[in-house]
Amino acid sequence: MQEVPPLGGGGAVGSSVHVFAPATVANVVCGFDVLGFAVNAPGDEVIMRMTNKPGISISKITGDDGRLPMDPAKNTVSVSVQHYLQSVGRTDVGLDIELHKKMPIGSGLGSSSASTVAGLFAIKTLLGDNSDPAKLLPFAMKGEEMACGHGHADNVAPALLGGFVLIRSYEPLDVVRLPHPADLWCAIVFPDVDVPTREARQIIRKNIQMKDAVTQWGNIAGLVSGLFMQDIDLIGRSMKDVLVEPVRSMLIPDFYKMREMAMNMGAVSFGISGSGPSVFAFAKDEETARLITQKLQQHLTGLKIGSNAYVSTINDAGPRVLG
Amino acid sequence: MQEVPPLGGGGAVGSSVHVFAPATVANVVCGFDVLGFAVNAPGDEVIMRMTNKPGISISKITGDDGRLPMDPAKNTVSVSVQHYLQSVGRTDVGLDIELHKKMPIGSGLGSSSASTVAGLFAIKTLLGDNSDPAKLLPFAMKGEEMACGHGHADNVAPALLGGFVLIRSYEPLDVVRLPHPADLWCAIVFPDVDVPTREARQIIRKNIQMKDAVTQWGNIAGLVSGLFMQDIDLIGRSMKDVLVEPVRSMLIPDFYKMREMAMNMGAVSFGISGSGPSVFAFAKDEETARLITQKLQQHLTGLKIGSNAYVSTINDAGPRVLG
Numbered sequence: 159m160q161e162v163p164p165l166g167g168g169g170a171v172g173s174s175v176h177v178f179a180p181a182t183v184a185n186v187v188c189g190f191d192v193l194g195f196a197v198n199a200p201g202d203e204v205i206m207r208m209t210n211k212p213g214i215s216i217s218k219i220t221g222d223d224g225r226l227p228m229d230p231a232k233n234t235v236s237v238s239v240q241h242y243l244q245s246v247g248r249t250d251v252g253l254d255i256e257l258h259k260k261m262p263i264g265s266g267l268g269s270s271s272a273s274t275v276a277g278l279f280a281i282k283t284l285l286g287d288n289s290d291p292a293k294l295l296p297f298a299m300k301g302e303e304m305a306c307g308h309g310h311a312d313n314v315a316p317a318l319l320g321g322f323v324l325i326r327s328y329e330p331l332d333v334v335r336l337p338h339p340a341d342l343w344c345a346i347v348f349p350d351v352d353v354p355t356r357e358a359r360q361i362i363r364k365n366i367q368m369k370d371a372v373t374q375w376g377n378i379a380g381l382v383s384g385l386f387m388q389d390i391d392l393i394g395r396s397m398k399d400v401l402v403e404p405v406r407s408m409l410i411p412d413f414y415k416m417r418e419m420a421m422n423m424g425a426v427s428f429g430i431s432g433s434g435p436s437v438f439a440f441a442k443d444e445e446t447a448r449l450i451t452q453k454l455q456q457h458l459t460g461l462k463i464g465s466n467a468y469v470s471t472i473n474d475a476g477p478r479v480l481g
Numbered sequence: 482m483q484e485v486p487p488l489g490g491g492g493a494v495g496s497s498v499h500v501f502a503p504a505t506v507a508n509v510v511c512g513f514d515v516l517g518f519a520v521n522a523p524g525d526e527v528i529m530r531m532t533n534k535p536g537i538s539i540s541k542i543t544g545d546d547g548r549l550p551m552d553p554a555k556n557t558v559s560v561s562v563q564h565y566l567q568s569v570g571r572t573d574v575g576l577d578i579e580l581h582k583k584m585p586i587g588s589g590l591g592s593s594s595a596s597t598v599a600g601l602f603a604i605k606t607l608l609g610d611n612s613d614p615a616k617l618l619p620f621a622m623k624g625e626e627m628a629c630g631h632g633h634a635d636n637v638a639p640a641l642l643g644g645f646v647l648i649r650s651y652e653p654l655d656v657v658r659l660p661h662p663a664d665l666w667c668a669i670v671f672p673d674v675d676v677p678t679r680e681a682r683q684i685i686r687k688n689i690q691m692k693d694a695v696t697q698w699g700n701i702a703g704l705v706s707g708l709f710m711q712d713i714d715l716i717g718r719s720m721k722d723v724l725v726e727p728v729r730s731m732l733i734p735d736f737y738k739m740r741e742m743a744m745n746m747g748a749v750s751f752g753i754s755g756s757g758p759s760v761f762a763f764a765k766d767e768e769t770a771r772l773i774t775q776k777l778q779q780h781l782t783g784l785k786i787g788s789n790a791y792v793s794t795i796n797d798a799g800p801r802v803l804g
Binding site for chain 2: 189190383392395401
C-alpha cells in the first residue's frame, strides 16, 4: 500500500491497496436474517488503484468463470464504492478495481458480500477514512440489494465487522457484535449444486405458526446466551431451526444424512450456511472439524457431487489489508 | 424455622417454616413464553407445618377474597407439593399449609406461581432437601398447568430461581439464568380490571407472518445481548413486541397513553406484564420508577380505575425463608 491521503484530500493518483474480506455464514441455523459470523477462509480480494480519470473502472475479475459483470454500473463492488464516494463527496476520485474471487459464487457463503466489503474497505483505506467500519454498512447493503434482491445485512455485517454479529433491527439499522468462545471451530462444506439465493428465499413460507416462532426465539435467545457465556453445549442445543431449514434443506443433497454424519463425528451443531447449498458444523477442536469436512466430502463424491471444504475458527478481524 | 430433618429422614412433626416467593414479570415484551424476571415486591407467603397425619391440608388462605380453593386436591400449592412428595418418596409426610396472598390475583404478575413456588420451597426446606432449586421446576409447572391451563415456566422459573430467566426449550426443559444490570429498576402498575389468563391467551393469533417473527427474534436477541452487556439502552431499544402486545393491549385501559406517559418520564421501556392487565416500565433509577407509578396511578384514578403499584430492582434471590 502506498501513500494514503487524508479523507477529503486529493487522493494520490497511482496509490493502490490490496484487501481481503472474509466469507460469512448467515442465519446460523436459528437466527434467520438477523445473525451471521465471519470465517478466516475462504474470502475475496480486491486490488484498487487511484487513477487520474474520475469514475470507476473494473479492469479484471478472476475466479468467477465469467459470471460477474465487468460493467461498473452493474457490479456490486463498484456500485457500493460509488455510493460511498457520493456520501463522502469524493466523486472526483478515479478508481480502477481488480476483483479476485477466491470463493465459489452462489455457495451460501456471502460471496457477493465478501467482494463488496473488500471494495469498500479498499476505498476507505485509500482515502484515509479512519471512521468506524460500521459506517460502511449501508453502502455494503446497497450491494446486497443489487446481488440478491434484498438489502440484508447478515452477511455484509460480519464480513465488515468480523466475529459474530446480530442485526437487531433494520429500521433503524442496529447492529450488535457478539462474543464467542475462542475454541469454536467451523467446518464448511460447499456441495457444488446450484441454489440461487433469490429462489431459496422464495420457497420460505410467509406465514408461520406462533408456536414455531416461540420455539425459534427461545433458541436464538439460547444461542446468544451461549455465545456470551462461552457455553459451547448451550450453543449446540440452541442451534435448531423449525422454520427455514425444513424447507431449504430440500435443495441440498442428503442434508439430513450429512447432519447425522457430522453429529456422530462430534459436531456441536450442523446447519445450512445462508441460503445454502453450503452446510457448516461447529466443533470443539480443529481435528473434529477436519474429520467432518473429509467425511462429508467423501460422501458427496459418492453421490458424484464435487465439493469444496474450509476449516477455520471465527474471524474476528473482518477485512484486512494484504499489501 | 425449627428442626429441619434430612431428606428421607422422618420429618419432625411440629416443625414449620415461613417462606416468601416473589411476583414475576413474564414475556418481558419481546420474549413471549420464554422470558421472565422476579421482583422484590410484591410476593406471596406460605407457612407450612409438619403434622402427624399423612396428607396435606390447607387451614387458612388470606388475601384472596375467597377466590382460591381450600380443597388440597384443587389448590395449586398443595397439588405441586403433592407431586414433589411423590417424586421424593415421602407421601408419609403430613403437612398443613397456610397461604397468605400478598399480591392481587389475576394481575399478570405470576400470582399462582408465587404461591406455588413458596409452597415448594417450604417443603424443600422442611425436608432438608439441598438439591438445586431448579429441580423443583417441573412440580411448579404442574401447578401452573392447573392454574392457567398451560404448564408454562416463564413465571415459575424466575420465581424459583430469581433474576432474569430464559426458558430456551420446554421439551426437554432447558432453563438459562441471565445476568442483568444492577441498576435496572422496575415500575409495576396493576390496573384493577379483569383480564383472565386463559382468555388473554386465546386472543393471541395462532398464525403470524414470518417477517414479524424475524423482527421479534431480532429483538429478543438484542434484549439478551443487552442483559449480558449491561447495556440499558440496548435493552430498551430491543423491548418491542409486534405480535402479542398489539392484541393484548386492547384489554388494558389506555395502554398506549400510559406507555407514552412512561416513556416521556424517562422509562427505558414499557410493556405488559405476562398476560396483563399489569404493565411495567424499566427505568435507570428509583426516582424515575416511582414517578412513573405515581403518574400512571393518577391517570387510572382519573379513569375511575383502582390500581396497585410496586417499585423494585430485580430480585436475584428468588424465594426466601422468613422464619
